[in-house]
Amino acid sequence: MTTAQPPIRELPAPATLGLATREAFRRSANELLDELAEGEGRLVVDLSGTKEVDSSGLGALVMVQRHAVDRRQQVVLRGVSAELEFLLVLTKLDDLFLFETSRPNR
Numbered sequence: 001m002t003t004a005q006p007p008i009r010e011l012p013a014p015a016t017l018g019l020a021t022r023e024a025f026r027r028s029a030n031e032l033l034d035e036l037a038e039g040e041g042r043l044v045v046d047l048s049g050t051k052e053v054d055s056s057g058l059g060a061l062v063m064v065q066r067h068a069v070d071r072r073q074q075v076v077l078r079g080v081s082a083e084l085e086f087l088l089v090l091t092k093l094d095d096l097f098l099f100e101t102s103r104p105n106r
Contacts, residue, residue, distance in 0.1 A: 007041040017057030039072040048079025
């Protein structure tokens with residue numbers, strides 16, 4: 001018996017996730033979550049090309065996560081830089097998200 005994988009939508013984050021880009025990013029993320037059936041699926045936010053995230057960008061990520069929780073879905077962060085990971089830990093937001101790691105386990 002094989003278990004079906006949950007449907008996945010992917011969204012590349014902008015190079016700078018901040019005041020100027022947060023609304024368009026949040027809107028795009030929520031639209032992708034809304035395409036999935038409630039209670040199913042995950043949104044993978046690809047941050048590998050993101051060089052800067054400010055407080056409004058963190059706020060946008062949190063708002064997307066809240067929308068996903070309301071719909072019983074998951075948000076996975078891919079390609080998180082060491083700097084962003086530190087920022088998420090420092091602000092105690094790291095527990096809100098799942099992280100996809102591309103680094104091999106040691």
